[in-house]
Amino acid sequence: MGGFRQFLLRGNIVELAVAVIIGATFSGLVEALVTDLVTPLIGAVTGGRQPDFADYSFTINGSRFLYGDFLNHLVTFLIIAAVVYWLIVAPMTRLVKLFERDKAATTKQCPECLSEIPAEARRCAHCTAHLVPDSEKPR
Template identity: 85%
Template sequence: MGGFKKFLLRGNIVELAVAVIVGATFSGLVQALVADLITPLIGAVSGGRQPNFAEYSFTVNGSEFKYGDFLNHLVTFLVIAAVVYWLVVAPMTRLIGLFDRDRAATTKECPECLSEIPAEARRCAQCTSELVPESEKPR
């Protein structure tokens, strides 16, 4: 029983559980945003009609191919992907870029082993090669 308790309380399992819960909640949030705000906005722009392709189909040798449902799912996927990109991915990329820009000013890459070291380091901690600090470099 002790091993099972350790397994359940390991950091990775707890972090994974939190990620799944947050992901499911975020999924509901994005779906509500698209269904309640974005789709009606598309309907307003397209003259009050919301796109619905459910009835689109064709028949070949007596077999009916209902491609309209696929088109509905494809449009929904594209709208959700665009919302996630423009409201989550792009702002987070910009935010991470701001943090990396500030970090880049305080660190540099060792020319010998390519590890990240403080900008004012005189010797690399990984390969022990001698370095010239940024403040002592000629301009």
């Protein structure tokens, strides 16, 4: 019983639970954005007609294949993927690069062990190699 309690109280389980809850909420938010804003925008661009393939089907030997429903889900997936990419992934990538650019100015790579160290370090904390700080290097 103690092992089960330890398993439940590990940080990874709590983090995973929080991630699932946030992910489910975020999914609802993105779906509402697409359904309420992006899809009507597509309808406005296409003359008030929103794409709907639900009635598309074909029949083989008495079996009806409703491929239109699949097409609706495929189009919805592509729209959601585009919205997530352009409104979340791309801006976050730019933001991370902005922070990394500032970080690069304050750190450098040790020429001996190739670990990341402060730019003004006189000795590497990893391999103890003697270094010349950037401010003392001749230009």
